[in-house]
Amino acid sequence: MTTSNGSILVCRRVDFSVQAPGGHLDILNDISLDLNKGETLAIVGASGSGKTTLLGLLAGLEQPTAGEVWLAGENMKTLDENARARLRRRNVGFVFQSFHLLPSLTAVENVMLALEIAGLDRVRERALEALEQVGLSHRLDHYPRQMSGGEQQRVAIARAFSSDPVILFADEPTGNLDRQTGQAIADLLFGINRDRGTALVLVTHDLQLAGRCGRIEEIEDGRLVRSTTPDPGNRLQLIEGGQRQ
Amino acid sequence: MNAFSLSARLLLRQGRSGALLILASGLIVATAALVAVGSFTDRVGRALERQAGEALAADLVIAGGERIPAAFFDHAESLGLATAEVISVSTALFVGEDSQLVDVKAVSKSYPLRGQLRLADEAAAEDSARSHGPERGSAWMDPRAQRALDAEVGDRAELGVLELPLTAILTYEPDRAGGGFGFAPRLMIHLDDLLASELLGPGSRARYRLLLAGEERALASFRQWFADQRLDGQRLITVGDAEDQTGLALTQARRFLGIAALTSVILAAVAILLSALRFANAQRDLVALLKTFGAGAGRIMTALSLLLFYLVGLSILIGGVLGWVAQGLIGQILAEGPETALPAARAWPVLSSGLFTLLLAAAFALPPLLSLRRVPTMRILNRSLDTRPGLAGALWLIPVIGALTIPVVQLGDTRLAVIVLGGSAALAGCLALAGWLAMLGTGALARRARASWRFGLAGLQRRRAGGIVQVTALGLGLMALLLLVIVRAELLEQWRGSLPADTPDHFIINIQPDQVESARSALLEQGADNLQLRPMATINLAAVNEQPPPDHRMAGQVNVSWIDHLPPANEIVAGSFFRSDARGETSLAQMWADNLGVQLGDELTFESGAQRFSARVTSIREVDWNSFNVNFFILLTPEAADFLPHQFIASFYLPDPKAADLRAVSRSLPNLSIIDVGAIIERVGEIIDQVSRAAQVVFAFTLLAGLVVLLAALESTRDERRHESALIRTLGADNAMVRRGLLIEYGVMAMIAALLATLASALTGWLLAAELFGFAYRPSPMLFVLGFSAAAVLVVGSGWIGNRSVLATPPVRILRTGN
Numbered sequence A: 001m002t003t004s005n006g007s008i009l010v011c012r013r014v015d016f017s018v019q020a021p022g023g024h025l026d027i028l029n030d031i032s033l034d035l036n037k038g039e040t041l042a043i044v045g046a047s048g049s050g051k052t053t054l055l056g057l058l059a060g061l062e063q064p065t066a067g068e069v070w071l072a073g074e075n076m077k078t079l080d081e082n083a084r085a086r087l088r089r090r091n092v093g094f095v096f097q098s099f100h101l102l103p104s105l106t107a108v109e110n111v112m113l114a115l116e117i118a119g120l121d122r123v124r125e126r127a128l129e130a131l132e133q134v135g136l137s138h139r140l141d142h143y144p145r146q147m148s149g150g151e152q153q154r155v156a157i158a159r160a161f162s163s164d165p166v167i168l169f170a171d172e173p174t175g176n177l178d179r180q181t182g183q184a185i186a187d188l189l190f191g192i193n194r195d196r197g198t199a200l201v202l203v204t205h206d207l208q209l210a211g212r213c214g215r216i217e218e219i220e221d222g223r224l225v226r227s228t229t230p231d232p233g234n235r236l237q238l239i240e241g242g243q244r245q
Numbered sequence B: 001m002n003a004f005s006l007s008a009r010l011l012l013r014q015g016r017s018g019a020l021l022i023l024a025s026g027l028i029v030a031t032a033a034l035v036a037v038g039s040f041t042d043r044v045g046r047a048l049e050r051q052a053g054e055a056l057a058a059d060l061v062i063a064g065g066e067r068i069p070a071a072f073f074d075h076a077e078s079l080g081l082a083t084a085e086v087i088s089v090s091t092a093l094f095v096g097e098d099s100q101l102v103d104v105k106a107v108s109k110s111y112p113l114r115g116q117l118r119l120a121d122e123a124a125a126e127d128s129a130r131s132h133g134p135e136r137g138s139a140w141m142d143p144r145a146q147r148a149l150d151a152e153v154g155d156r157a158e159l160g161v162l163e164l165p166l167t168a169i170l171t172y173e174p175d176r177a178g179g180g181f182g183f184a185p186r187l188m189i190h191l192d193d194l195l196a197s198e199l200l201g202p203g204s205r206a207r208y209r210l211l212l213a214g215e216e217r218a219l220a221s222f223r224q225w226f227a228d229q230r231l232d233g234q235r236l237i238t239v240g241d242a243e244d245q246t247g248l249a250l251t252q253a254r255r256f257l258g259i260a261a262l263t264s265v266i267l268a269a270v271a272i273l274l275s276a277l278r279f280a281n282a283q284r285d286l287v288a289l290l291k292t293f294g295a296g297a298g299r300i301m302t303a304l305s306l307l308l309f310y311l312v313g314l315s316i317l318i319g320g321v322l323g324w325v326a327q328g329l330i331g332q333i334l335a336e337g338p339e340t341a342l343p344a345a346r347a348w349p350v351l352s353s354g355l356f357t358l359l360l361a362a363a364f365a366l367p368p369l370l371s372l373r374r375v376p377t378m379r380i381l382n383r384s385l386d387t388r389p390g391l392a393g394a395l396w397l398i399p400v401i402g403a404l405t406i407p408v409v410q411l412g413d414t415r416l417a418v419i420v421l422g423g424s425a426a427l428a429g430c431l432a433l434a435g436w437l438a439m440l441g442t443g444a445l446a447r448r449a450r451a452s453w454r455f456g457l458a459g460l461q462r463r464r465a466g467g468i469v470q471v472t473a474l475g476l477g478l479m480a481l482l483l484l485v486i487v488r489a490e491l492l493e494q495w496r497g498s499l500p501a502d503t504p505d506h507f508i509i510n511i512q513p514d515q516v517e518s519a520r521s522a523l524l525e526q527g528a529d530n531l532q533l534r535p536m537a538t539i540n541l542a543a544v545n546e547q548p549p550p551d552h553r554m555a556g557q558v559n560v561s562w563i564d565h566l567p568p569a570n571e572i573v574a575g576s577f578f579r580s581d582a583r584g585e586t587s588l589a590q591m592w593a594d595n596l597g598v599q600l601g602d603e604l605t606f607e608s609g610a611q612r613f614s615a616r617v618t619s620i621r622e623v624d625w626n627s628f629n630v631n632f633f634i635l636l637t638p639e640a641a642d643f644l645p646h647q648f649i650a651s652f653y654l655p656d657p658k659a660a661d662l663r664a665v666s667r668s669l670p671n672l673s674i675i676d677v678g679a680i681i682e683r684v685g686e687i688i689d690q691v692s693r694a695a696q697v698v699f700a701f702t703l704l705a706g707l708v709v710l711l712a713a714l715e716s717t718r719d720e721r722r723h724e725s726a727l728i729r730t731l732g733a734d735n736a737m738v739r740r741g742l743l744i745e746y747g748v749m750a751m752i753a754a755l756l757a758t759l760a761s762a763l764t765g766w767l768l769a770a771e772l773f774g775f776a777y778r779p780s781p782m783l784f785v786l787g788f789s790a791a792a793v794l795v796v797g798s799g800w801i802g803n804r805s806v807l808a809t810p811p812v813r814i815l816r817t818g819n
Helices: A051-058 A080-093 A107-117 A123-133 A151-163 A179-195 A232-244 B003-014 B018-051 B070-078 B143-148 B191-196 B217-227 B237-283 B284-292 B297-334 B347-366 B366-374 B394-411 B414-448 B450-461 B464-498 B513-525 B590-596 B662-668 B678-718 B718-730 B735-773 B781-802
Strands: A008-021 A023-036 A042-045 A066-071 A093-095 A167-172 A200-203 A215-220 A222-227 B060-064 B082-095 B098-107 B117-118 B127-128 B139-142 B156-158 B162-172 B186-190 B207-213 B236-240 B506-511 B529-544 B556-560 B570-575 B585-589 B605-608 B610-625 B634-636 B648-654 B673-676
Touching: A008 A051, A008 B347, A023 A051, A023 A066, A023 A200, A023 A222, A042 A051, A051 A167, A051 A200, A066 B207, A066 B506, A080 A093, A080 B414, A080 B735, A093 A151, A107 A123, A107 A151, A123 A151, A167 B513, A179 A200, A215 B347, A215 B450, A222 B585, B003 B018, B003 B394, B018 B297, B018 B347, B060 B217, B060 B648, B070 B082, B070 B207, B070 B217, B070 B284, B070 B634, B070 B662, B070 B678, B082 B191, B082 B662, B082 B673, B098 B191, B098 B673, B127 B143, B139 B143, B143 B162, B143 B186, B156 B186, B162 B186, B162 B634, B186 B191, B186 B610, B191 B678, B237 B284, B237 B347, B237 B464, B237 B678, B297 B347, B297 B450, B347 B366, B347 B394, B394 B662, B414 B464, B414 B610, B450 B464, B450 B718, B450 B735, B464 B678, B464 B735, B464 B781, B513 B529, B585 B590, B648 B662, B648 B673, B678 B718, B678 B781, B718 B735, B735 B781
Parallel strands: A042 A200, A042 A215, A093 A167, A167 A200, B098 B186, B139 B162, B556 B634, B585 B610
Antiparallel strands: A008 A023, A008 A066, A215 A222, B060 B207, B060 B236, B082 B098, B082 B156, B082 B207, B117 B127, B117 B162, B139 B186, B156 B162, B506 B648, B506 B673, B529 B556, B529 B605, B529 B648, B570 B610, B585 B634, B605 B610
């Protein structure tokens, strides 16, 4: 699919429901969307609207109960959990609200672990380059507990793009950070998207952050209810404003 | 909802949670170890009580190295006392093709004066009481003799020149020291048969006893009379003395088991504390919620205490059953089968162990639960407002101290307990230190590792404190078992192997001077090798440099020999050995000289009967006592043969014991006592084996407690592991990679525990060998193979059980956890 129309992520009529004591509980309903290489997409919605579940399905962390998700040309319906994990290794990067670094590893080791899982060579050099890009060359051998929230998130971003994925999923990446640090982290994410052509899927409450994406999908009660394209001028202004920070 | 229904609901809902299961396991292991040892101790205690008052088979005994004169019997009878005579002698007994060193006890018709004998018609048959000893012309053997000689009732036994039919199996005799745990097997015959057997020649080393029973006043009167009439070498034995003797062996076995139980209890306490902390931590949200809904702190605390109480009740039940089975096993192993069985187990020790488990729970599980009282209601709104979980104040030290003190008191020897506890603490400290260093090593390794290795070793680093506790607990349990199972057997085997091939394995005592040549030729004819025949006399040390000798157990009566050249296995360390024509000189063993403070040039004065003579110390010898040659503390110059009454002692090696017919030697020279050292060593080995097998049962609980600590530590870090596993799966690790990481973490931990346990047991073995036996112990590959494979199976196996939920954690969890 990527070859035919350039889509890196395709989601077709996806439903997701769970078995609850009172019967089926529908969490996502009839979701369809596409994302091309280098595109940026924000998924916004209220708490409990299903946006995090959608992110999990798009990244292959879970299987939909109906419909299909194609990631990097692979239909994930045909893949078991291990095969989906292998698909993520090379194609997907993650940034989380709570950073999720391994506390017993230093900054550089956290990045190296992701590269090793991806089976790449020259892991140390690549990890050093990535940390340099996020401005953390001076914090290489520090443990997460010795770093601020913003620094930890920068390590997480370095970990996410160091293996050069085609798509980066970010779940409330600025949710645990103050406004200024959050802005800097957002700049980093959009900078990677711009410089490396990595597609970016953002789940956020922050409409200003969402406004920097090429497209915003709004989710309500498990359905995509509105798709908007922010004014490119505004986007550019936001990006440049961010860069000036 | 009242506290009862709240606690019942909590138990039902949380019953399957890992923390509660492990808390229960800790309580079960502690109960089982205590019940096993407590019940066994109780049975032994009752066996001793049963014997109380019968331990002499009389009220008073006169013992001596020579036959008790008839005047003693006459006087006792004139006072209205009942009398009996017992003569014991160690000698070889032949049945069919088999021979065995036995302790022959010959008794007069009135024996026993107190208590009863018990006899069975055949092995394993029901026994019945008998109030007097065997008739003339018949012999009774104990079950051990029956097994050693492979004999049956009806077989004929050869004893000196006598041939007697074995007519019954003797299952109980009241005055047998140590009950069924004595040294040599027993044969009981009539006194007249022994007197006719020619076994009681001069110097036969028989033990003679006069048994007395009757009125207290008559006994007191006899004691007074005896004080004046006492002959050399005679002594009075009271019931108290006999009980002390009887209890000694069993008390030591009991202490050994008590120590093993103590280590299990300590490890179980660690497991209980860890799992209670984990359980309490998991309940903080619930407690905050209940408080928000208006439940009072008092009611919540009552409910949690009740929950613990139910759990303890259940654990006592299960642990009680396990301990009951184990104590039966220990009793069987130590009593060598049911025929010398101890009194039946009873419920009291189970109850007292149960009470102790309750105390253990109060000391180690209740404080973490009760600390929940301080959980602030605000936690429900914001977790960061929670107080730090911890143990309640210093008041809780009381049950903790109680829980640790009671087993020490039960051990009955505070000094020993302090030494053992101190020793174990030091050992645990060393293991923990070594564990910490090993962890540091793996940390350095982790920096150079890749993917699964990095993940696995990082996990080990992250949980380093827990890992050290686990490695130490498991290392201790494993080391105890390795010492008992492998090192003990290897030590004995290597010690035997360290002796030269022609090391004497037989001794003959009581050879009279006129029998020396016939004994020599008879022994050579049977193929005796390395034969040494040495004179021996028993004399008293009367003075050192004309001063009374020091008060030391080695002073007084000593065995001496004389020779004109330095004997083998002796080395002069001071002075020079006397020339063959020297007179009035003596050579001393260093150990004896050091103990009595005697030096070169000192003059020693000896007495033998009416003889008194002196000798000057001209050399000091270092003696290799392990050589099994006949050696003496004191060697005199050869002229001593002219004036000292003496006999000869022979030592020799029998290359082919099957082909040799020592019975012929025994038949032609019936007063000779042949001692088969090999058989004695074997019997010592059997006794050690028996006690260690019993201890293994208890140490199995120690290992089990170590495993529970491991599981408790696993359980307390389960959430952390699940989180890490979900994270690396999200990053693209497949199941195999996660499994490999966990396997590496546990495998490395197992290797560290195994390395510590095997090295520590090999080192202990080496120290024992060097200090006690004087040879260099070489641990076999088996020690390492078994140590490493046991650790691998135990750690990786329990890691597997404890981590099933970790492997099953879906990666999407990472999106749903806040931290």
